[in-house]
Amino acid sequence: xxxxxxxxxxxxxxxxxxxxxxxxxxxxxxxxxxxxxxxxxxxxxxxxxxxxxxxxxxxxxxxxxxxxxxxxxxxxxxxxxxxxxxxxxxxxxxxxxxxxxxxxxxxxxxxxxxxxxxxxxxxxxxxxxxxxxxxxxxxxxxxxxxxxxxxxxxxxxxxxxxxxxxxxxxxxxxxxxxxxxxxxxxxxxxxxxxxxxxxxxxxxxxxxxxxxxxxxxxxxxxxxxxxxxxxxxxxxxxxxxxxxxxxxxxxxxxxxxxxxxxxxxxxxxxxxxxxxxxxxxxxxxxxxxxxxxxxxxxxxxxxxxxxxxxxxxxxxxxxxxxxxxxxxxxxxxxxxxxxxxxxxxxxxxxxxxxxxxxxxxxxxxxxxxxxxxxxxxxxxxxxxxxxxxxxxxxxxxxxxxxxxxxxxxxxxxxxxxxxxxxxxxxx
Numbered sequence: 001x002x003x004x005x006x007x008x009x010x011x012x013x014x015x016x017x018x019x020x021x022x023x024x025x026x027x028x029x030x031x032x033x034x035x036x037x038x039x040x041x042x043x044x045x046x047x048x049x050x051x052x053x054x055x056x057x058x059x060x061x062x063x064x065x066x067x068x069x070x071x072x073x074x075x076x077x078x079x080x081x082x083x084x085x086x087x088x089x090x091x092x093x094x095x096x097x098x099x100x101x102x103x104x105x106x107x108x109x110x111x112x113x114x115x116x117x118x119x120x121x122x123x124x125x126x127x128x129x130x131x132x133x134x135x136x137x138x139x140x141x142x143x144x145x146x147x148x149x150x151x152x153x154x155x156x157x158x159x160x161x162x163x164x165x166x167x168x169x170x171x172x173x174x175x176x177x178x179x180x181x182x183x184x185x186x187x188x189x190x191x192x193x194x195x196x197x198x199x200x201x202x203x204x205x206x207x208x209x210x211x212x213x214x215x216x217x218x219x220x221x222x223x224x225x226x227x228x229x230x231x232x233x234x235x236x237x238x239x240x241x242x243x244x245x246x247x248x249x250x251x252x253x254x255x256x257x258x259x260x261x262x263x264x265x266x267x268x269x270x271x272x273x274x275x276x277x278x279x280x281x282x283x284x285x286x287x288x289x290x291x292x293x294x295x296x297x298x299x300x301x302x303x304x305x306x307x308x309x310x311x312x313x314x315x316x317x318x319x320x321x322x323x324x325x326x327x328x329x330x331x332x333x334x335x336x337x338x339x340x341x342x343x344x345x346x347x348x349x350x351x352x353x354x355x356x357x358x359x360x361x362x363x364x365x366x367x368x369x370x371x372x373x374x375x376x377x378x379x380x381x382x383x384x385x386x387x388x389x390x391x392x393x394x395x396x397x398x399x400x401x402x403x404x405x406x407x408x409x410x411x412x413x414x415x416x417x418x419x420x421x422x423x424x425x426x427x
Contacts, residue, residue, distance in 0.1 A: 037094055044092035045085060046103035053103075053113050060101035062152065063128040064088075064136075064145075067119040070108040090142045091149070100149060127152060132198065137270035144265045151202035157194050160209045166217060169207060174262050177205040177228045178252070179235075181220035184210055189223045189242040196248035203267055204252065227251070230258045231300045232307060260303035263317045271315060275347045279383065281314045281376060282352075283342040284335070288320060294363055295340035301366045302373065311377060314342075342369070344376055344383055351383040 046056055048065060057063055066088060071081050085104065092102040105114055107122050118133055119126055125136035125145070129152060138144050160166055160179070169179065178197075182190035190208060197206035209215055220226060223242040226235035238251050263271055272280070283299055286292035299314065306312050319326050319337045326337055333352045335341045340363060343354035355372050357364060364372070375381040 037090065039086060039090050040093060042093070043089070044096070044102060045088045046101070048103040048105045048113060049110060050113055053117070056101050056103055057128060061099045061129070062149070063101045063103065064091075064149065065102075065117070065119065065126045065128070066104045067107060067114060067122060067124055067126060068104060069122045070106055084140065087140060087142050087145065091146050094142075094146055095149060098149075098153060100153075134201075137273075138264075138266040138268055141265070148202065148266050154202075156197035156201045157206045157208050160207050160214055161211055162214070163217070166214055172205065173231050174264075175205050175228075176203075176230060176256060176258065177207060178225055178238075178248075179207040179209065179218065179220070179228070180225040181209055181215040181218070181222055183222065187223075192243060192245040193225065193248065195245045196252070199245075199249055200252060203270075204256065227255060229255070229307065230262070231260045231303055233304060257313055259307045259309070259312055260299060260314045260316060263315055263321070265321065272347065274313075276311055276313055278347055280345050280347060281312075281342065281373065282345045283314055283316045283340070284319055284329075284337050285316065285340040286320050287318050291363060292318075292340050298363065298366050298369055299342075302369050305366075306370070306373070309377070312373065314373075342372075344381060346383040353381055353383055 046052060048056065066084065068081065068084070071078060088102050088104070092100075105117075105119060107114060107119075114120075117126070117128075121135075125140065127134045127136060127149070134152065136145065136148055138148060160169055169177070180190070180193050182193070184190070193206065193208060197204075200206070209218075209220075215221075218226065221241070225238045225241065225243060225248065227238055228235045236255070238248065240247065243251075257274060261271060283295070285295045285299070287296060296316065299316065303312075303314060319329075329335075330337055332350050333341075333343065333345070333354070335343070335354055341354055343352050345352045355364065355369075372381065
């Protein structure tokens with residue numbers, strides 16, 4: 001898919017992303033309560049067709065469908081398909097008591113059903129819940145998919161009722177989140193807020209409070225809703241309270257691209273495909289590493305100072321979250337991911353240009369980083385220049401080859417002349 005091409009995830013991949021099936025190996029040392037699930041061999045994933053798809057939709061509160069291309073003759077592709085099916089079977093087994101159905105839809109054999117259900121992108125997972133269709137745009141692993149589905153089973157709005165819950169809310173700096181203050185759960189304005197939350201669940205977090213003390217801590221007035229961008233210290237109050245569902249959806253849709261966001265397994269492809277004119281500013285930093293933490297804090301400072309720029313969006317990747325991709329990224333981008341890095345990446349061909357850090361011991365200051373970002377936004381730093389440099393190198397190599405050939409020809413002519421002179425002397 002385009003997501004795989006953009007991220008360079010073709011290694012270890014099938015369909016939409018990297019397939020990891022978490023299973024445990026039986027051991028005499030296994031403790032009860034720590035036994036990871038193993039696939040029991042029972043078939044739970046349906047082969048969806050025109051005879052069973054309506055029943056499957058009615059039978060479950062949620063139906064999870066994997067839309068795939070026809071199974072190829074290639075053994076490699078067949079194995080990849082089997083891996084995908086195994087992931088679904090394991091998740092279906094774990095979720096057996098949650099009223100979630102699972103199925104697979106062949107894009108060729110079941111084309112009519114796919115059209116009826118609105119399935120468009122091969123290799124994607126679609127979840128049907130009530131009157132909504134939610135596309136799972138993350139890493140297709142058993143852990144990630146199970147977590148995604150569990151989030152979908154929760155209420156779309158979480159209620160904050162005391163200071164401890166408010167403290168937990170304040171620590172969720174990586175997430176886009178909204179919080180509103182309403183009179184009660186019966187309030188029509190809370191109902192509109194809840195309906196808007198359903199449109200973005202589980203990708204955007206919605207919170208509400210009915211407590212004056214909590215609202216006072218948040219400086220919220222009745223029926224007011226605050227929008228928190230990731231890593232920003234202060235929220236933005238959505239204007240025009242009280243809000244209808246449509247007004248909330250419109251505001252969130254317009255402002256949902258953050259200045260700084262983290263690449264996460266559950267929505268990594270959606271994030272990567274949300275590029276700006278074909279490029280991403282990408283920062284690699286390990287949060288648990290001292291240098292990585294310091295670099296991330298500098299990034300946050302720059303993002304906060306420049307959040308007014310609509311064309312600025314930085315994707316932060318913590319390599320620790322994607323260990324299997326570290327060798328690929330280092331090879332593709334030609335960078336050392338054991339050190340913080342920031343660069344511009346072309347999402348089409350993975351061409352990239354990375355900020356040169358003069359002193360390996362010292363990280364760039366916020367001012368230096370801001371200057372570099374300004375050069376990126378102005379076009380002074382771009383991946384096309386890198387292509388030109390590569391072309392120049394190729395031209396130089398060709399010129400050198402031509403010069404070498406000319407020198408060889410001259411040497412050959414000189415050798416021939418010397419041989420002719422020797423022949424004349426012999427005569």
